[in-house]
Amino acid sequence: MKKSWIIIGSIVGLILIIFMTYRSNFNQANEYQKQVDKAWGNVQSSYQRRADLVPQLVATVKGAAENERGILTAVTQARAGIVNAKTPEDMELMGKKINTAINLAFEAYPQIRSTENFQDLQAQLEGTENRINYSRNEYNDAVNLYNAHITGFINEMLLNKTRFPVKESFKAAEGSENAPKVNFSK
Numbered sequence: 001m002k003k004s005w006i007i008i009g010s011i012v013g014l015i016l017i018i019f020m021t022y023r024s025n026f027n028q029a030n031e032y033q034k035q036v037d038k039a040w041g042n043v044q045s046s047y048q049r050r051a052d053l054v055p056q057l058v059a060t061v062k063g064a065a066e067n068e069r070g071i072l073t074a075v076t077q078a079r080a081g082i083v084n085a086k087t088p089e090d091m092e093l094m095g096k097k098i099n100t101a102i103n104l105a106f107e108a109y110p111q112i113r114s115t116e117n118f119q120d121l122q123a124q125l126e127g128t129e130n131r132i133n134y135s136r137n138e139y140n141d142a143v144n145l146y147n148a149h150i151t152g153f154i155n156e157m158l159l160n161k162t163r164f165p166v167k168e169s170f171k172a173a174e175g176s177e178n179a180p181k182v183n184f185s186k
Contacts, residue, residue: 032146
């Protein structure tokens with residue numbers, strides 16, 4: 001009778017060890033799968049940030065540049081008019097126009113800042129692309145950890161392949177290994 005209790009106890013102990021191992025591996029695989037999903041959500045969030053931010057930044061920079069161009073055009077035209085003036089009255093009238101244009105320019109826009117706006121735009125674009133790249137790398141790290149776990153020796157046998165499929169890392173679009181061509185002419 002004692003021997004049978006030892007055998008039954010050993011079998012129950014073995015079943016309990018197998019169950020606890022499976023439960024632990026299942027829970028860990030589930031946690032890693034959630035990390036992969038979260039990391040992909042962060043990639044999507046970075047894409048959305050870029051889609052929301054870039055058009056607004058470009059419109060702001062374009063608007064500021066257009067305003068400055070209008071001011072510079074008005075001042076330039078006013079100055080050109082004084083050169084073409086033939087009589088002292090024309091000179092005086094043009095001088096008043098120039099003073100008005102210059103005063104308006106300096107009152108509304110003390111400095112021409114288009115170049116700074118374009119530099120800020122470039123910095124924002126670079127920062128946005130860096131965030132996207134960081135999110136993609138984090139996603140790939142999460143996928144690597146998850147795949148290593150589910151394809152381990154014990155987990156390969158125990159875990160359901162439908163519930164825990166192997167995930168694909170982020171892959172660049174075809175042709176993206178080539179540097180883009182930049183054309184500054186219109």
